[in-house]
Amino acid sequence: MLVHQHCCLQGYFAMLWTVAMRILCTLTPEQAYSLKITSDNNHYYGTRDRSVSLNCKFTLDSEDLEDLDIEWNIVPPNRQEKLILWYAQSLIHNNLYAPLKNRIYFTSHEPQDGDASLSITDLKLTDSGTYQCKVRYLAREQIKDILLTVMERPDKPVCYMDDEAVLNTNIRLRCKSSQGTPPLKYRWAKLSVNRMLDPDAFVDAPEGDLYLDKITERDSGTYRCTVQNLVGMEDCELILKITSPSTVIDGHGPIAGTTAGITAEVGLEDCEPVLNITSPSTKNASIEEGLTACVEAKVRCINLGLVMCTGSIV
Template sequence: MADTGRWMLWTLAVHLYMLQGGALTVTMSESNLEVLRGDAVTLPCSFFTSSPLTKLNVIWTLAPFSNPENPTQVIVYDHGQVMDSPSFTGRVGFTGIPRSADMVLNDTRESDAGVYRCMVHNPPETTELGVGELTLTVLSPPSLPVCQWDGDIADGGSVTLSCSVAEGIPTPEIEWSKLNPEEIPLPVSMDGDMSGFAQIVNVSSQTSGLYRCSASNALGTEHCYVNLSIYSTPDAPSGILQGALLTLSMSLVLLALLLLVTWLHRTGQDGRWRQRKEDDEYNEIPYTPSLIKRSFV
């Protein structure tokens, strides 16, 4: 019974091969794969051929999302020899060669994301390559965002809070919130895929406080913070009070000038009076009896 089953499978394989005109076939059991950055992933690629595998040639290439027009070679199996690209050395290898072209990729990076092609050639069976494709997405949590503010922090001014993140797949969602005295979400406008800003107009003392930016995707959330201190100018006095203050200030200035002039005037008179007194005392001849007697001798 087991022999009959194997014979039927062999017959089916031969008929399929004959229907395909002897062409080598490549099958990808997955068309899309996802892997968390830093983890390992196996990219499946199986093929069918009726020729000996002594001249088997397998090439894996990558067209990265960042530069799809320039695919790069990842790893090659050629006549029993394995060669990998310098950028993948130590991170890539075959798992079942020569019976399978499955490739394992270790320590995945965001730059590994893109479209992978598995190309198999096994002369002399056919001169055409068997080709299969799959898309690999490398997921990563958001990196630590960068927060900053710009604008006028005086009463009535306008402030812009901006937040940007360098990494994250899927693309992180940006949110802004005021944290105290209670958490209040703020409307966010996106500036590209990886940054967002919140606009605060007509700021006042109530605007002061701690603000938080959150960058989130399915793999995690990261935060950064901005502390705003709004400068409040004192209220301007009313017109009447302002006039009274101005009048009082001028009166005080005039009074001070009057006192200064009076003091200078009195100081000048006292000085002249003392000078005259000193002069009179100097010119006066003292009268003594002895002096009179000698004058008549």
């Protein structure tokens, strides 16, 4: 009985072996060997004048690499793909595409070992586009499309103010970068004193402006503006000094409720002599005369440079 069972088992396994061999013999080469691109990133951002690597790693369960073929193509919009880099029969063929000449290479010195990634140096804005990694083994093929976007990083911005920062007034701190691929995003931070922006402060992120309403001494200090896009960031700093309100006169006399004197001075080299006009507190008409003289002198000197014209209540 045992001998009969043993003979049956031998016959059963022999039959399984025969069936398995027949299946293997009927498989085509692409069914017999597994080929797969494993990299999953489909979009890369590169910085102008720098380098980028587009990943294309693959697995192949065969040690015979004689028939392995690797291609990189660029696919211009609405145009046929162009071959830019090629590996075949242990040879690398480069400089196949003039706009990328001497700027592309396989990241690995042995791309046949599973890393067919592409490196591009000295990036140009015109290098943006769709790149295609194609790996073939015998009749089996894997393709991966990768989008590359080349951007220009922001340059160092300039921080400045439109007007003097006067106590209890509204002001705008400005920050501008002259270059950089949009979208550019600006943000402001306070570095000194309480190191916190006023809760009522408003930041116009796309434009780079910081609005402060009814400023107080608490708002004085150092502010930093940072501009950023997807490939880089830069910053600048500004020191905000709060000044007390100065007397404002509209040319028709002193501010209501004041009877004090005013001194107006205009001075500049190669201009008329310094003009000193002091009005007694009892003669408001002289204040107007002093301001008029100041304005006239300023007009005469405006083409020669900065004119100082200060007023004060004494």
